[in-house]
Amino acid sequence: MAELPVHTAGLRKVYGSHTALEGLDLEVRPGEVVGLLGANGAGKTTTVKILLGLVAATAGEASLFGRRVTDPQARRQVGYLPEHFRFPDWLTGAELLDYHGRLAGVPTAERRRRIPEVLERVGLAGRGNQRLRGYSKGMTQRVGLAQAVFAHPRLVLLDEPTSALDPIGRREVRDLIRDLREEGVAVLLNSHLLGEVELVCDRVAIVDHGRVVRAGRLDAMVGAGTQIRVGLDRVDERALALLGGFGEVVAVDATTVVLAAEGPDPAAAIAADLVRAGYGLQALIPVHRSLEDIFVGLVSESSG
Amino acid sequence: MSALTITRLSVKEAVSRRLLLAGALLSLAFLVLFALGFNALYSRAASEAGQTETAQVGGIMTMLGVYIVQFLVAFLALFLATGAVSSEIDSGTLHAILARPLSRRSWLGQRWLAFAGTIAVYAMLMAGLLLGIAQVIAGYGAVAPWRAMGLLVLEGMVLLSLGFLGSTLWSTLANGAVVFSLFGMAWLAGIIEFAGEMVGNDLMRNIGIAVSLLVPSDALWRGAAYYLQSPAFLAASSAVGDAGGAGPFGGSAPPSAALIGWSIAYVVLLLAMAARRFGRRDL
Numbered sequence: 001m002a003e004l005p006v007h008t009a010g011l012r013k014v015y016g017s018h019t020a021l022e023g024l025d026l027e028v029r030p031g032e033v034v035g036l037l038g039a040n041g042a043g044k045t046t047t048v049k050i051l052l053g054l055v056a057a058t059a060g061e062a063s064l065f066g067r068r069v070t071d072p073q074a075r076r077q078v079g080y081l082p083e084h085f086r087f088p089d090w091l092t093g094a095e096l097l098d099y100h101g102r103l104a105g106v107p108t109a110e111r112r113r114r115i116p117e118v119l120e121r122v123g124l125a126g127r128g129n130q131r132l133r134g135y136s137k138g139m140t141q142r143v144g145l146a147q148a149v150f151a152h153p154r155l156v157l158l159d160e161p162t163s164a165l166d167p168i169g170r171r172e173v174r175d176l177i178r179d180l181r182e183e184g185v186a187v188l189l190n191s192h193l194l195g196e197v198e199l200v201c202d203r204v205a206i207v208d209h210g211r212v213v214r215a216g217r218l219d220a221m222v223g224a225g226t227q228i229r230v231g232l233d234r235v236d237e238r239a240l241a242l243l244g245g246f247g248e249v250v251a252v253d254a255t256t257v258v259l260a261a262e263g264p265d266p267a268a269a270i271a272a273d274l275v276r277a278g279y280g281l282q283a284l285i286p287v288h289r290s291l292e293d294i295f296v297g298l299v300s301e302s303s304g
Numbered sequence: 305m306s307a308l309t310i311t312r313l314s315v316k317e318a319v320s321r322r323l324l325l326a327g328a329l330l331s332l333a334f335l336v337l338f339a340l341g342f343n344a345l346y347s348r349a350a351s352e353a354g355q356t357e358t359a360q361v362g363g364i365m366t367m368l369g370v371y372i373v374q375f376l377v378a379f380l381a382l383f384l385a386t387g388a389v390s391s392e393i394d395s396g397t398l399h400a401i402l403a404r405p406l407s408r409r410s411w412l413g414q415r416w417l418a419f420a421g422t423i424a425v426y427a428m429l430m431a432g433l434l435l436g437i438a439q440v441i442a443g444y445g446a447v448a449p450w451r452a453m454g455l456l457v458l459e460g461m462v463l464l465s466l467g468f469l470g471s472t473l474w475s476t477l478a479n480g481a482v483v484f485s486l487f488g489m490a491w492l493a494g495i496i497e498f499a500g501e502m503v504g505n506d507l508m509r510n511i512g513i514a515v516s517l518l519v520p521s522d523a524l525w526r527g528a529a530y531y532l533q534s535p536a537f538l539a540a541s542s543a544v545g546d547a548g549g550a551g552p553f554g555g556s557a558p559p560s561a562a563l564i565g566w567s568i569a570y571v572v573l574l575l576a577m578a579a580r581r582f583g584r585r586d587l
């Protein structure tokens with residue numbers, strides 16, 4: 001357990017009179033891509049800043065690889081792309097990487113070898129000798145990603161990494177995240193973009209008003225939300241009782257029952273039982289809830 | 305972690321700033337103008353006046369030159385210090401750097417070291433070149449040029465540390481206003497203290513002393529000015545027994561050990577306060 005890349009328990013952060021985090025619990029395991037998903041102002045950036053020692057938590061525990069975040073050594077194997085990545089703009093791209101490599105303790109020869117490699121990886125091949133003040137927003141974000149992954153980190157914290165990128169750039173970032181996972185690097189991805197999180201994350205933690213309101217494997221979370229719409233020739237008490245055995249009845253009208261099914265997909269069993277009981281089965285449609293439905297449901301629930 | 309990475313980065317930053325480049329060119333222009341003016345005035349004095357007066361012209365010109373150098377050193381220190389921390393926070397460049405396994409104390413210390421080095425090199429170079437010019441033109445030799453330069457550098461460190469502390473407390477703009485006012489106040493207090501000596505007013509003397517405790521920059525300059533006098537100049541003013549022999553802008557006594565001790569403690573204390581304040585701040 002001590003080697004968990006990220007562990008927080010009951011993390012609280014109060015800014016003046018405003019509570020940004022209210023008991024946030026989060027875990028990232030080795031080699032896992034976790035999405036921290038939440039609306040603007042939910043507390044994602046604050047969480048990451050606490051993990052990096054940039055902001056002091058008001059209460060609660062936070063550690064990286066088993067070291068408390070107040071110890072600079074906790075950040076030894078961590079890469080970070082800030083939400084608004086800025087840099088000394090009189091440096092060139094290659095110099096920026098060289099400085100970050102130095103700060104992370106990468107030896108000189110290794111830095112020299114790795115700079116062109118990483119620039120290429122983020123789509124900036126041949127741009128290393130250009131001053132950063134001449135970089136576009138998208139290039140800036142790319143060089144920010146490059147410095148985050150430069151020193152072979154075992155954990156990468158990405159705060160809204162695609163906000164300045166076009167669709168192609170976004171796809172490249174997703175590929176990069178997948179590569180990191182293959183190399184066994186843990187990734188914590190902050191995003192308010194559901195699609196982004198849905199496409200690359202193994203697990204998702206949905207944050208709202210400074211706390212994790214739901215966390216779990218993406219497939220389980222989406223799977224657990226499977227609903228089945230059953231179309232019948234008639235809906236009566238007996239039919240409802242029968243369907244109730246497969247899960248919670250969510251909605252009913254004259255000819256349709258919507259069932260929030262539990263466990264493995266029960267469609268076949270439902271069909272068989274209904275027909276045996278003499279009902280005319282007209283439709284049996286599994287309705288997969290998207291992450292968006294879950295997200296919107298949770299967030300509107302807690303703010304309503 | 306490779307040592308002094310932040311120091312290198314900060315030196316590079318200081319040197320790559322446009323304004324600083326302009327400052328370096330202006331400094332050079334000042335030295336050239338000084339040499340030309342000094343030469344013209346001195347050769348005229350040599351042809352028209354007696355030996356004592358000529359030596360006096362040489363001494364006054366040199367002191368004037370070093371006085372301006374002192375201001376340049378102070379401005380450089382204040383300019384580098386006012387945004388040393390605050391502008392890094394505001395621009396957002398600090399986040400990615402402090403996310404590295406680097407303590408804030410180390411970042412602050414390394415940055416201070418970079419700027420202190422820049423200031424020291426500048427102060428030594430300017431004072432050295434100026435004294436060299438005076439030596440070549442007028443054969444002027446200061447009593448203790450190295451001690452004077454040491455005091456000038458210490459004055460730079462004092463102002464740098466003051467600006468660093470302010471930079472962890474306030475915005476760059478507010479800090480600039482505060483430290484330039486304090487520097488100006490110390491300068492004014494030096495004149496008040498001198499006037500107090502002249503008229504024998506204890507209140508004025510004490511104001512001067514109190515302010516030089518708060519900001520010892522002007523007191524250090526006066527110490528440096530004392531060591532910059534020529535032996536002849538010094539002998540003349542001490543023969544008269546005139547406490548204000550060096551005028552309101554110079555120094556009539558060597559700096560006390562207490563002043564030097566306090567100035568060093570001041571630098572350490574202010575840096576410790578800056579580190580403490582910066583260590584707790586949310587970024």
Ligand SMILES: Nc1ncnc2c1ncn2[C@@H]1O[C@H](COP(=O)(O)OP(=O)(O)O)[C@@H](O)[C@H]1O
Binds near residue numbers: 039043
């Ligand atoms: N330095 C700060 N001072 C005061 N409030 C802050 C500060 N930083 C963030 N907040 C507030 O804390 C909440 C969480 O912010 P943040 O962590 O940036 O959210 P997110 O990254 O999810 O958009 C927001 O309501 C924000 O306004």
Ligand SMILES: [Mg+2]
Binds near residue numbers: 041044046083159
């Ligand atoms: Mg954010």
